[in-house]
Amino acid sequence: MDTKKILEDSLKRSDEAEIFTVVSEKEPVGFEANRLKTLSKTSGQGWALRVIKDRKIGLSTSTYPNSETLISRACDASDFGKNVEYSFPSNFSYKKNKNTEINVPLDKMVDMGEKIIKTLLKEWPSLLLEANISRSSGFTEILNSSGFNSSYEWNSFSAGVGGTLIKGEDMLFVWESFGWSEFKDYSDVIINSLHEQLKNAENISETPNENCPVIFTPRGFVTTFIEPLISSFNGINIVEGISPISEKMGQKIFDENITIVDDPTISGALGERPFDDEGVPASKNTLIQNGVISGNLLNLESAYKLNLQPTGSASRSISSPPTPSTSVIEVKPGKYLYKELISGLKEGIIVDQLLGAGQGNELGGDFKGNVLLGYRVKDGKILGRIKNTMISGNIFDCLKNLSWISRDTNWIYGSFNVPHIMCENIQIASST
Amino acid sequence: MNEEKIKNQILDACSSSDADFLEIRVEETDSTRINFKAKKLDNLIQNQGLGGNVRALVKGGWGFVCFNDLNNLKNNVKSAVMQAKRASSDNYIPLTGFEPVKDKIVSSFPKSASKIKISEKIHLLKHYNDLIWSTEGIQSSDLIYGDSVRKIFLVNSFGTELIQDSHHVVFRASVQAREGGDVQQSGFSIGSLGDYSVVQGLDNQIKDTVNKAKTQLLSKPVDGGEKTVVLDPILAGVFVHEAFGHLSEADHVYENDQLKEMMVLGKTFGPKNLNIIDGAQIPNLRGSFKYDDEGTPSSKTDLIREGVLVGRLHSRETAAIMKEKPTGNARSIGYNFPPIVRMTNTLIENGDSDLSDIFGDIKEGIYAKNWYGGMTSMEMFTFSSGESYMIRNGKVEEMVRPVMLSGNVFSTLHNIDAIGKDLDMNQGGGCGKGGQMPLPVSNGSPHIRIQNCLISGN
Structure with missing residues (x-):
């Protein structure tokens, strides 16, 4: 045409x-x-x-x-x-x-x-x-x-x-x-x-009774945290006042080791682009800097309403209007290797795949789901797979204090470069 | 587009292949979406679409080519056949039992959404929106209205020539209330097969939703664990869809010997009074149609009869390979996807318990109503309530934060110990599978009670 x-x-x-x-x-x-x-x-x-x-x-x-x-x-x-x-x-x-x-x-x-x-x-x-x-x-x-x-x-x-x-x-x-x-x-x-x-899932292990630390693999992190995070930083939700971070720009509400960047200029990643879907130049956009809210995801409209510059975050499919979204997300890695961190852990569970993530009240930062693939760690060893187990929490609570962030990261879907993290404050429920 | 011209173009292209089976599907779509956000109209979009695909089967291998440009049909047929040949193998079971159909289905109903003026639709939504904002204490709201018409032309090398249209209307309202960093929402969804009147006269439901969002903000969370739960017909509909419906789709089973053993007909999955069916033949629901996207006539399939597995849902291919009868469950969300085995209208039939008996002897439990979502991995599944209440000593008491429920297909169905007699259908949902979402389906049930159901805390 x-x-x-x-x-x-x-x-x-x-x-x-x-x-x-x-x-x-x-x-x-x-x-x-x-x-x-x-x-x-x-x-x-x-x-x-x-x-x-x-x-x-x-x-x-x-x-x-x-x-x-x-x-x-x-x-x-x-x-x-x-x-x-x-x-x-x-x-x-x-x-x-x-x-x-x-x-x-x-x-x-x-x-x-x-x-x-x-x-x-x-x-x-x-x-x-x-x-x-x-x-x-x-x-x-x-x-x-x-x-x-x-x-x-x-x-x-x-x-x-x-x-x-x-x-x-x-x-x-x-x-x-x-x-x-x-x-x-x-x-x-x-x-x-x-x-x-x-190998890790070969045996089935009992889910610990007490609430213990939960480790999210990079994939577990993306499934569990990314949607509620994006929803909070979405300019439209900020304009409407339904984002829990609406008035918190510049405030430290996350662990000081958390830095998250949306960067469409990362060469080769899926989501790399010279401009967004409204023609705004793409640039690196720091959302969280050492735990401090330092940016958000804005399209033309939400930027205008907030009296800010658009951040080049507009995404659209052919049949929908442009809305703020992410391009390529990088979560800053920590100091130690994942394997070392696991070997020093007394008790915990690892969440790799979560079934039903995204069905909770994401606007409020809630997440919950059934652990589709997860393992029990005891005395530094992965004992086996856990089953019939649900976890639930709120991103603003559990990202406030992290036990650790790993040095090694994985690229998930070519668009998220994420380390392993361990957090507390997560409720674990399981059937016997 | 000219109907005859499209049909002749397709017939011509279809006659020229040496595949074991060739199918061409062309679709014309037209849809409208109106979205109110907070106090204002946010978006009004009209989409028009035209596209098609060729599917070829050669010795068990499939080729699939999809396109928007109809002028290249013969080349697309060639590519699809070449692809199918590349994927073919010597060890295959041919498609059999294909009865060709020649038919043209034109739906007609008194109040077709596609005939209502856009200004009237906007006027109605604005009325609902004003109603929401006439109360205090609301932070934001979303109203989403959508209607669509899809007309398909389907021709295959076994002689099927089908023209069929389908109409859909969906409406979702959600209201958000906020207190400090706490944001809570409440909502409801409805839908119909193109009948606009379903979105009219919703004032009471809208007011109810506003109140629930506000009450939810004041409600307390519950601890996770195993509890006695009662599901209302809407959430029980989502439950049957997730807990059992997906596992009865034969494409999960037909090439998996272990799953075949696990899902052998005659195996007991639930109590004696549990009966589950699926069928597009049940009229006037969002999963109803006359022919599926392979041109198979729709049917009604018993899945569970008196607690025992008695049937499953098939496409042509899964039926041929498992030597069972096709059920008319091959569906595709649009021309850019091949049809796969999907549910249509799935429901738990009425049982014999009165509501008072269902709640009567519960000392402490959760009454979970309305839906927010659901997902399955075959064995495990989750489904989320839109609202939840405490049950104490047989009485429904205060509202609590909505819970997510989870189960295991081999135990949870056995734990259903009461089935009501107030079957109702949930028409506002859409199903996702293999990247195809949202596919119009309906699901329903009477009230049911489940013992030892795992719920998440909040």
């Missing part, structure tokens, strides 16, 4: 306009029940048009080229639209990222899956594995009436492998995944991680 023409035509019926285009292609190779099952190719395209007329904004979207409907619907919607006092941002110059094409052949992706499955089945013959190995690429473009006219290309390669092991009426699920903007052969890392999970 001729986006320049859409912009021109929209401006005949409105005062300001912005057209957002996404084109993407994804090719996953899928394994089921230990064998290659499906090859797919998913292509998508979409356009989202926002117009401002008499300071009121309207939006319409489409996945097929039908510019007349797109324009008339956006203009009609603006009649009912909310008032906006901001304008779309103007162009800026940035260094185009090197055009790294994803050139891994499908056969290599199939080989990777087969190698992982074959290796793990040797030691665990009754393991049932599924895998999804995928390459994708895409293109994002924004054109607006303030003169913004830029685009960027992105690529990703990801691999996720899950295993199920059933003994009687006991089911064990293990899972590992990796992603990055270029091809990397993750097979050994995945094999080692799944191997370790299977």
